Amino acid sequence: MSASAALSPDAQGSAARVSRTKKPRASKVRxxxxxxxxxxxxxxxxxxxxxxxxxxxxxxxxxLLVIKREGTFGAAxxxxxxxxxxxxxxxxxxxxxxxxRVLMFGVVQVPVMLGLALLFALLLDSPLLRGKRFFRLxxxxxxxxxxxxxxxxxGYLYSPNLSPFRAVTENxxxxxADLVLxxxxxxxxxxxxGYNMLIIYSALLAIPTELYEAARLDGAGQLxxxxxxxxxxxxxxxxxxxxxxxxxxxxxxxxxxxxxSFSSAVTSTFTPNxxxxxxxxxxxxxxxxxxxxxxxxxxxxxSFTFLKFTQRKETT
Amino acid sequence: MSAMKTxxxxxxxxxxxxxxxxxxxxxxxxxxxxARGGALIVxxxxxxxxxxxxxxxxxxxxxxxSQFTTTNPLWFADFSLxxxxxxxxxxRDGVYLKWMLNSALYAGGxxxxxxxxxxxxxxxxxKYNFPGRELIFNVVLGGVLVxxxxxxxxxxLIFSQISLTNTFWSVFLPSLVSPFxxxxxxxxxxxxVPDELIEAARLDGAGEVxxxxxxxxxMMVPALVTVFLxxxxxxxxxxxxxxxxxxxxxxxxxxxxxxxxxxxxNQIPVLRDYVLIGALLSIIPLIxxxxxxxxxxxxxxxxxxxx
Numbered sequence: 001m002s003a004s005a006a007l008s009p010d011a012q013g014s015a016a017r018v019s020r021t022k023k024p025r026a027s028k029v030r031x032x033x034x035x036x037x038x039x040x041x042x043x044x045x046x047x048x049x050x051x052x053x054x055x056x057x058x059x060x061x062x063x064l065l066v067i068k069r070e071g072t073f074g075a076a077x078x079x080x081x082x083x084x085x086x087x088x089x090x091x092x093x094x095x096x097x098x099x100x101r102v103l104m105f106g107v108v109q110v111p112v113m114l115g116l117a118l119l120f121a122l123l124l125d126s127p128l129l130r131g132k133r134f135f136r137l138x139x140x141x142x143x144x145x146x147x148x149x150x151x152x153x154x155g156y157l158y159s160p161n162l163s164p165f166r167a168v169t170e171n172x173x174x175x176x177a178d179l180v181l182x183x184x185x186x187x188x189x190x191x192x193x194g195y196n197m198l199i200i201y202s203a204l205l206a207i208p209t210e211l212y213e214a215a216r217l218d219g220a221g222q223l224x225x226x227x228x229x230x231x232x233x234x235x236x237x238x239x240x241x242x243x244x245x246x247x248x249x250x251x252x253x254x255x256x257x258x259x260x261s262f263s264s265a266v267t268s269t270f271t272p273n274x275x276x277x278x279x280x281x282x283x284x285x286x287x288x289x290x291x292x293x294x295x296x297x298x299x300x301x302x303s304f305t306f307l308k309f310t311q312r313k314e315t316t
Numbered sequence: 317m318s319a320m321k322t323x324x325x326x327x328x329x330x331x332x333x334x335x336x337x338x339x340x341x342x343x344x345x346x347x348x349x350x351a352r353g354g355a356l357i358v359x360x361x362x363x364x365x366x367x368x369x370x371x372x373x374x375x376x377x378x379x380x381x382s383q384f385t386t387t388n389p390l391w392f393a394d395f396s397l398x399x400x401x402x403x404x405x406x407x408r409d410g411v412y413l414k415w416m417l418n419s420a421l422y423a424g425g426x427x428x429x430x431x432x433x434x435x436x437x438x439x440x441x442x443k444y445n446f447p448g449r450e451l452i453f454n455v456v457l458g459g460v461l462v463x464x465x466x467x468x469x470x471x472x473l474i475f476s477q478i479s480l481t482n483t484f485w486s487v488f489l490p491s492l493v494s495p496f497x498x499x500x501x502x503x504x505x506x507x508x509v510p511d512e513l514i515e516a517a518r519l520d521g522a523g524e525v526x527x528x529x530x531x532x533x534x535m536m537v538p539a540l541v542t543v544f545l546x547x548x549x550x551x552x553x554x555x556x557x558x559x560x561x562x563x564x565x566x567x568x569x570x571x572x573x574x575x576x577x578x579x580x581x582n583q584i585p586v587l588r589d590y591v592l593i594g595a596l597l598s599i600i601p602l603i604x605x606x607x608x609x610x611x612x613x614x615x616x617x618x619x620x621x622x623x
Contacts, residue, residue, distance in 0.1 A: 031446045036524030040440035041452065043433040044498060051490040052459050055470035062473060120362070128347055128355040137607075138363045141370065144602035146553040148571040149595045152578050153369055156376075156592070164372050164389030194366065222347065243461075251465045254555040254571075261579040273465055273556065280469055280560070288469055296466040303461050 056296070063290035078286070085290035094269040095291060099298070101181060102271050106249035109185040114241055116189070117196035122226045124197075125204040136201070140194035147191060151258035154187045159262065175263035184255050192248075196241045203237035204230060239310045243303045250299045253277070370599075377596040381589055397593075404593045412594055414566055415573040419552055420601070421484075422569055426491035427548035434494045434547075435540050438501025439528060443514065453502065459495030468556040475561065486561040487569070491551045497543035504539030505532070541612035545605065552602060570598045 031037070066081030089095060123129050124136060142150065157163050158174040174183040211233070212225045220228070231238075253273035259266045268278040272295045280288035368390070375390060378397035387393040404412050441453050471490055475481045509532045517527040533540070558572045568576070574594050577587045 040436040044437035047493045055467045059470035251463045
């Protein structure tokens with residue numbers, strides 16, 4: 001946002017400069033290079049419209065319909081049902097339980113993951129550590145493992161009879177109803193810590209070193225520099241990673257879906273997206289669409305609120 | 317003394333040459349051996365956490381069935397990795413290779429085209445002034461916050477209206493759209509493509525589109541490579557869309573295929589071996605791509621997160 005504000009006077013300047021050298025072709029139109037702009041924007045614009053905006057609109061439309069049957073064996077027709085599906089959504093216990101489950105998951109997993117990512121990024125950036133290239137790569141490798149594959153792999157690692165750590169898994173059942181949510185949290189953490197670490201580390205690299213040379217001369221140690229100089233400066237990057245993590249948490253699907261074949265404790269309504277999927281395979285598309293809409297709205301509101309909340313905190 | 321060594325280890329192209337140029341900075345003595353040791357232990361322990369699962373996968377994939385449970389799970393027995401790969405590839409007329417090929421097409425083609433159109437759009441938003449520019453940018457920014465999984469079901473409903481579910485296109489076309497790519501391309505273009513350069517190209521008589529593809533694109537390479545990579549990973553990892561769209565096994569990407577095998581392990585035990593070997597093979601392309609393009613995406617990443 002700040003970038004766009006900073007940009008516009010600049011771009012206006014360039015437009016003004018252009019007008020001096022401009023051919024008289026499009027003299028009536030104020031916007032210059034209209035054809036080029038269209039050529040640049042339209043391909044993305046059309047696809048964005050078709051595969052983002054239309055689906056959102058269509059989901060809302062479908063969610064407002066109900067199926068009506070003429071008698072028991074009559075043909076089913078979709079008719080307008082107002083907020084009928086939404087009333088069903090709000091009365092649906094398992095759906096709200098699944099929302100509660102992923103919220104609980106997020107409250108624990110996101111801070112742990114980002115805390116670790118921040119710690120590693122700060123260590124990579126400090127003069128304390130040697131072999132930085134190696135650690136940076138080693139920690140990032142799991143990001144190259146797709147969520148489905150990571151879940152399959154960890155499913156075997158947790159298994160009581162196939163795991164290489166049977167001494168542990170024979171005694172602690174990581175796939176039990178009590179623990180499986182946190183076992184999945186571990187898979188997600190394993191995949192994404194390195195990715196978040198790199199985003200934060202890149203932000204750290206962009207800080208001019210003079211800023212902490214001064215602090216160092218004043219006698220500040222590494223810990224003090226990290227806390228008082230570095231962390232405040234990289235707050236925007238941390239907020240960015242937090243927002244993407246919140247979105248990811250509410251959308252959990254692949255990992256729990258894979259875990260269904262390892263653990264009967266993962267039900268078909270374990271996460272909101274699993275609820276959407278299982279509702280759509282009944283098939284009850286109208287209710288599934290209503291679930292989707294509510295979930296997308298919840299995600300949007302949550303990440304937007306978080307963004308606003310952290311921005312306010314920064315300014316005060 | 318080891319602190320000096322740390323400094324010289326930093327690659328020369330790093331963003332902060334100031335640090336090593338300043339030998340008078342009184343920093344070497346302050347880092348205690350205790351802090352150093354602590355840092356190394358923390359990083360060492362977590363290296364194990366991150367790499368042991370992959371190591372186990374490699375070892376497990378290299379074993380024959382009989383040795384899988386009877387030998388040390390974290391060390392090699394008779395090395396039959398290539399034999400196992402041969403069996404995997406031969407299974408069901410090479411359906412696994414077909415899945416890898418599909419993934420490469422979905423992710424490679426989708427990311428390539430997606431990056432080009434996102435780059436053009438971001439460039440136009442950065443370098444031209446036109447009505448509705450901010451509106452478009454804000455809508456796209458909102459799109460970044462809309463999770464792709466939320467779109468999977470409505471996309472399925474739309475595609476089924478036009479009988480296009482269970483086709484290559486039903487997974488490929490939606491993958492082309494990357495709002496985050498537009499966002500990154502815009503930020504990067506406004507920071508790194510000088511107006512003077514575009515101006516000069518105009519004076520030379522080059523058209524706008526040609527200027528973009530011959531001059532501006534070069535300046536945007538780090539951002540475009542980053543967009544390509546993350547789009548590639550997003551499509552390669554995408555699960556919900558293919559899960560909901562595809563029924564025909566020969567259209568599956570490798571993630572969906574391995575998922576399908578893994579859920580049949582109890583009925584067909586031989587699939588367990590294939591799932592593990594297939595999982596190992598499926599992560600190798602991504603690791604190679606990340607290693608090859610490291611130099612680019614690290615720069616691009618910092619551009620996106622700083623703003």
